[in-house]
Amino acid sequence: MSHSVQAKAQYNFNKLQKRLRRHTGQAIADFNMIEEGDRIMVCLSGGKDSYTLLDILQNLQRSAPVNFELFAVNLDQKQPGFPEHILPEYLNELGIEYKIVEEDTYAIVKDKIPEGKTTCSLCSRLRRGILYRTAKEMGATKIALGHHRDDMIETMFLNMFYGGKLKGMPAKLMSDDGQHMVIRPLAYCKEVDIAEYAQHKQFPIIPCNLCGSQENLQRQNIKAMLQQWHKQHPGRIESIFTAMQNVVPSHLADTNLFAFSDLQTGEVIDGGDMALDKPEFNESPATEAEAEGVVKIQAIELI
Numbered sequence: 001m002s003h004s005v006q007a008k009a010q011y012n013f014n015k016l017q018k019r020l021r022r023h024t025g026q027a028i029a030d031f032n033m034i035e036e037g038d039r040i041m042v043c044l045s046g047g048k049d050s051y052t053l054l055d056i057l058q059n060l061q062r063s064a065p066v067n068f069e070l071f072a073v074n075l076d077q078k079q080p081g082f083p084e085h086i087l088p089e090y091l092n093e094l095g096i097e098y099k100i101v102e103e104d105t106y107a108i109v110k111d112k113i114p115e116g117k118t119t120c121s122l123c124s125r126l127r128r129g130i131l132y133r134t135a136k137e138m139g140a141t142k143i144a145l146g147h148h149r150d151d152m153i154e155t156m157f158l159n160m161f162y163g164g165k166l167k168g169m170p171a172k173l174m175s176d177d178g179q180h181m182v183i184r185p186l187a188y189c190k191e192v193d194i195a196e197y198a199q200h201k202q203f204p205i206i207p208c209n210l211c212g213s214q215e216n217l218q219r220q221n222i223k224a225m226l227q228q229w230h231k232q233h234p235g236r237i238e239s240i241f242t243a244m245q246n247v248v249p250s251h252l253a254d255t256n257l258f259a260f261s262d263l264q265t266g267e268v269i270d271g272g273d274m275a276l277d278k279p280e281f282n283e284s285p286a287t288e289a290e291a292e293g294v295v296k297i298q299a300i301e302l303i
Helices: 003-030 048-061 086-094 105-112 120-137 149-163 191-201 217-232 236-244 288-293
Strands: 039-043 069-076 098-102 142-144 172-174 181-183
Touching (some): 069 120, 086 098, 149 191
Parallel strands (some): 039 069, 142 181
Antiparallel strands (some): 172 181
């Protein structure tokens, strides 16, 4: 590789890393995800998203205006063929505190789920319970997961199409028992950026198909739909995510969320009285940059 090609590749990587840092820092600031003295448990699956999460958080930790601890946890679910050596070797090289939790959830899932049926739902519930228990044992104040912007959008459509709810995947979540705070610092990061970053960093990726389960076809269908929309209408995915940050309860149909029955003539309701606020409404922003610019938010600068 020539010097000029190397220089250009390094320049592009620096831009990519800065973008991921900026988006992560912005999400952390917007949702107050990390506070002084936090001890954050980073859930490391061996996939591109969780590797990137740990890497970016370590990067931000060195220059953040608050002091916080990081430690990694991996759940070894005893799937046949799981390469047990990869994560310990990687984490030892990083020099970070970590814990490998061994639980044979694979046997439980195989016992409960009929052959050929997708196992992801039960597997995730079992995993969540084990991670909550581990967080308590390790004294974690926050649990960090590697879900990104595209995961959040896909989850919203899954809930709309299959669950009948306008509900997504929150960037910050309190567990049902009120004991655990879950954060998703990559909430503003695009999957394509994460994939490129992981490839450049050459993370030792562990595939998520070791259990032999069928892919979650519903999520794959949603992902394919969104990718097709992106090809036909660049900027639409950014517009969808912007919409998730600009909810107008008075213009939906949830009587628990807005008191339609108490609405009286003469009241002024914020939200406008048109289905589309602007007559010059366009199908999609002209560029992705314009789409992101719609919701430009000032954040604590962690770079």
